Amino acid sequence: MAFITLTTDFGTRQGSDGVLHGAIYRIAPDAVVTDLSHHITPQDIREASFVVNNSAFFFPEGTIHVVVVDPGVGTDRHPIAARLGPQFFVAPDNGVLTACMDRAEREDWTSEFVILDRPEYWLDSVTATFHGRDLFAPVGAHLAAGVHLKDLGTPLDDPVTIPLWGARRADDGSVTGEVIYIDDFGNAICSILPDEIAHLALPDGVEVELCGARIFGMVRTFGDSEYGTDTLIALWDSSGYLLVSENNGTGGRVIQPRPGDEVTVRRVEGS
């Protein structure tokens, strides 16, 4: 059983997400195809990197993740395929796999990359504007059908990476990161991990500052705030990052955070 996931910025109106399934089934009729997201902000490589990394490793070992957020389609950027530990990826070489590559490094997994330069694994006719359908989906399908990664192209040592989000610690011990993503509930996922603020007095002795608002202490889950109030809360998100929410998990009404906004966690005076 071969599993394939799809992540793109194509939207779901035009059939350009659905046609990827068709292109796959022609080559790998037994593949099981899952749409991870087709609503990445258009051409937002960093957001795609975040979304794919959050979900890819919950799939069965050997799953093939096709990621097509590709502002450079048809230019000389390379298409690539990769194995990062237990999972496969097919994507443009534009840094969209950076977050997954970081994970592989932290987990000490082996990785392999190839440049996709063997047209026999693509559609017969490749357009200049839709490599998702004409190249990336077919390559993913050939992997699903049993072709080995190394047979898809030429080994690559130095895939493109992009600067990701992060956190920095100031002399006074406070830690500053940024908003990575606003989820569909309006919550702000922030680039601060538990390790990075473990030296502070968690959970009650910290304050979180975002968009001018201050939140005192962290809670465990959404239900720990009073429903229907405008109380902001800070907690650990299921992605592992700091989350700022309000109103029992339907945020965004008191403050209007946006990706890139600065967030700081510091010790509350006296704690």
Place this chain on the structure above:
Amino acid sequence: MAFITLTTDFGTRQGSDGVLHGAIYRIAPDAVVTDLSHHITPQDIREASFVVNNSAFFFPEGTIHVVVVDPGVGTDRHPIAARLGPQFFVAPDNGVLTACMDRAEREDWTSEFVILDRPEYWLDSVTATFHGRDLFAPVGAHLAAGVHLKDLGTPLDDPVTIPLWGARRADDGSVTGEVIYIDDFGNAICSILPDEIAHLALPDGVEVELCGARIFGMVRTFGDSEYGTDTLIALWDSSGYLLVSENNGTGGRVIQPRPGDEVTVRRVEGS
């Protein structure tokens, strides 16, 4: 062949809908997973109850319906699983299954409920904020893989229910209900069933009042109105309920009905 459906308020941008598929395939690689809806209004338990009940029973017998609209995630509300006649359900014990339970009662089906208190059927690590991925999807997958309902937890006699929509008959024979749902065409689905107005002079001798507008008589289908006009029409929806529509099924331009608005059906004077 085991079928699983997913209904959530997660949206489809972030991959939190897609990751449920991955969590299922890890446990039940042969399961066939269908997205019923990931666009329930955030935390709207009653709307989810309506949507699931409308569609669940069209699936093959033995289908497992995973429903995650869960404002109380991580608090002491219980996760439960249920068998309601021919179908299985996995959900928080917050009343989201009420409409399906009502159906089971009316159809005189047997029902069983268990509290999900056996962590061996969950992911190894369960976060406080994403039980969809960490608990509900895995339990659904174990059901799909052949685990018996009673082995998933402790029997439960009194699951939580919520007040649903309904209709009341006045002394003059008129029947008043409420708008349950506005569909994607802008039509208003109203909480009045055929039995409840069978004493009136259907189809031509009734008037339907909603948002100050009056519609005389009921029609059989959308095409029975004049296309491109602003004529309001009343008819029976495929869900079984009274529907108020306009313009050949693309409603919402003459009146702006909202869930909870009152709707009344009465005999036209003289009929």
Place this chain on the structure above:
Amino acid sequence: MAFITLTTDFGTRQGSDGVLHGAIYRIAPDAVVTDLSHHITPQDIREASFVVNNSAFFFPEGTIHVVVVDPGVGTDRHPIAARLGPQFFVAPDNGVLTACMDRAEREDWTSEFVILDRPEYWLDSVTATFHGRDLFAPVGAHLAAGVHLKDLGTPLDDPVTIPLWGARRADDGSVTGEVIYIDDFGNAICSILPDEIAHLALPDGVEVELCGARIFGMVRTFGDSEYGTDTLIALWDSSGYLLVSENNGTGGRVIQPRPGDEVTVRRVEGS
């Protein structure tokens, strides 16, 4: 392995897209179901025709495409099924298959049509307003399960067609078409094909006029424009048609094209 695709204007909030999967699995539990699009503009038969024709023929031979954009549901319009060369279709007889029929004619494929008048292939109870669930999906499932097209109903010789988009050549050699579709990136897909402007001085000696803006020359792909500028570009879309885009494939900020807007390609003076 039988493949089925679904194209509707139902949206994805209410479960009326998902329930089609359930109605299919009851009849054809082994079918593999793909959502092509559920976001056709409500009741826009021409748009549905465009979307289905763009994607259907990338699926494996024998795939069954169920198309439900059906303003006349429950009236005397016929439901039909068709074979157009290598693919099957199930749809209302309202012209929604016109673009695919055009393709079949150009490719010199054989075609067959039947009126769906055998209720034994529908759900036991058919509502007046939801033939997608009650009739079209079940018929698609029976095809998937091995029923022959001709056994589903009565042969039909003259299916309904609708006027599609096209291009006309003026005496001065200029060619005028119209905007067919605005994609999720804001790009305008225009009804002009390569053959129709092959007599002009491509790629550099032409100008494209749309919404009062003039674009000089055609480029090969999105990346051939300068990212972050407001430069409009013209290129060939992966659907085969002329595309007007801007800003490296995220269009719609300089001009606001809409379906039906006129587009003209002419020789640049002096070239």
